[in-house]
Amino acid sequence: GAGVSQSPSNKVTEKGKDVELRCDPISGHTALYWYRQSLGQGLEFLIYFQGNSAPDKSGLPSDRFSAERTGGSVSTLTIQRTQQEDSAVYLCASSRMATGLNQPQHFGDGTRLSIL
């Protein structure tokens, strides 16, 4: 498709399990961004990739969170040993090469993660 694709659209899992969220950016977009949106916290920036490299990982909430991108395309966000506070909508966006994060971003519809 022409837009940013995220999968799964919904994920329900038990506390303590690991989950992997996937993002397919728009073809040709070199920058990719992950965000988390939860009721109590609003929209939170997690990490962005320029190509396969993430210049700043300090936005990740804890060491249970990791993200990778290979081949300059698909990215996965992995949450290990999930906790109930990880429940949120995880949004992915992509843009053309972003210097100073100054390019318009195109968003996917998100993955709604629920931790029981």
Add this chain to the structure above:
Amino acid sequence: KQEVTQIPAALSVPEGENLVLNCSFTDSAIYNLQWFRQDPGKGLTSLLLIQSSQREQTSGRLNASLDKSSGRSTLYIAASQPGDSATYLCAVTPSNQFYFGTGTSLTVIP
């Protein structure tokens, strides 16, 4: 840490009215400021991006201004339409990060 505040949290106006949404931020050392809209159950749509060296940007019925020194931005929507109903978010970029406001939920009544 940068803090971004949006006022009002919710706004309801009759169709055709002009309106202003406000965004304030605590640290003026930013590269740019962006305005987004979010429809229920959807991701964000980028509306306007203002570089730190600019004072305003316009797109159709939307006009966004930026006053870095006072830490403020406004989004002006002219001749509002029911299709403008959504949540509007502003975000500032100090470095390799985005900081978002909590949003203004706009309802335009036909």
